[in-house]
Amino acid sequence: MGKKATRKGGSKPPPPKDIAQNRKALHEYEILDRYEAGIALTGSEVKGLRESGAMIREAYAQVINGEVFLVGAHISDYGPAGGRGHDPQRTRRLLLHRREIDKIAGKLVEKGMALIPLRMYFNDDGRAKVELGIGRGRTQYDKRVAIKDREMKRELSRANARRGRG
Numbered sequence: 001m002g003k004k005a006t007r008k009g010g011s012k013p014p015p016p017k018d019i020a021q022n023r024k025a026l027h028e029y030e031i032l033d034r035y036e037a038g039i040a041l042t043g044s045e046v047k048g049l050r051e052s053g054a055m056i057r058e059a060y061a062q063v064i065n066g067e068v069f070l071v072g073a074h075i076s077d078y079g080p081a082g083g084r085g086h087d088p089q090r091t092r093r094l095l096l097h098r099r100e101i102d103k104i105a106g107k108l109v110e111k112g113m114a115l116i117p118l119r120m121y122f123n124d125d126g127r128a129k130v131e132l133g134i135g136r137g138r139t140q141y142d143k144r145v146a147i148k149d150r151e152m153k154r155e156l157s158r159a160n161a162r163r164g165r166g
Contacts, residue, residue, distance in 0.1 A: 019120040019128070020054045027143060029116055029135030035104065037068065038095035039120075039128050044086045047078040049128055054120055061094060061115040061132055063105045068094040070117060070130060094130060104134065112136050 025031075041049075048054075059073040070092045077088060096104070107113055118131045138146070 017122050019049050019122065020056045021119045022056045022059070022117055024057055025116045025118055025133065025135065027146070028138060029114065029133070030138055030142070031116075031118070031133040031135045033107065033134040034118070035096065035100055035132045035134075037130050037132055039070065039130055040093040040095060041075075041128060042086050044078045045075050045092075046128060047080075048076045048086070048088075049120075049122075051078060052076040056117045056120055056130075059117050061117060061130075063101065063108060063115070066098075066101060066105075068096055068101055068104065068115070068132075070094055073117065073120075094132070104132075107134050 053076060055074040059070060061068055061070050063069075072089065073092065074088050075086070077086070104115060108115060114135055114137065116133050116135050118133045120128065120130050123129050
């Protein structure tokens with residue numbers, strides 16, 4: 001009957017489109033483990049994400065009664081929804097497997113550990129996902145060392161690129 005539409009050349013689908021990133025978290029925390037979680041959203045929230053995005057800079061995640069929640073994330077209103085939209089700052093449930101939740105809860109018991117949203121994106125199926133990181137807060141000294149290492153790597157790659165050209 002109908003033929004399925006295929007991509008030209010049979011290439012891979014484009015990489016997931018980032019909605020929001022939390023670059024500050026990568027500076028403030030040493031990320032030890034990463035998890036991918038779905039988000040329980042309303043229709044106006046999904047449309048708001050597609051239209052104008054979200055902010056997760058001040059957001060965090062926490063385990064409450066065996067469920068993981070995203071707190072402090074701002075998802076913009078979808079204009080055409082009118083007054084029937086959503087609360088931009090509401091706490092949203094994250095969708096993870098029970099084993100993952102138990103593993104996360106066990107790690108968060110340790111002192112100084114936090115569950116931080118690193119980025120929000122749409123996967124290949126068009127579903128909104130959040131990448132969570134379990135991190136330990138960095139001290140001022142650790143931050144300086146990380147910056148120094150990053151600058152050294154950058155200089156090294158620049159030197160290698162110059163040598164390759166000439």
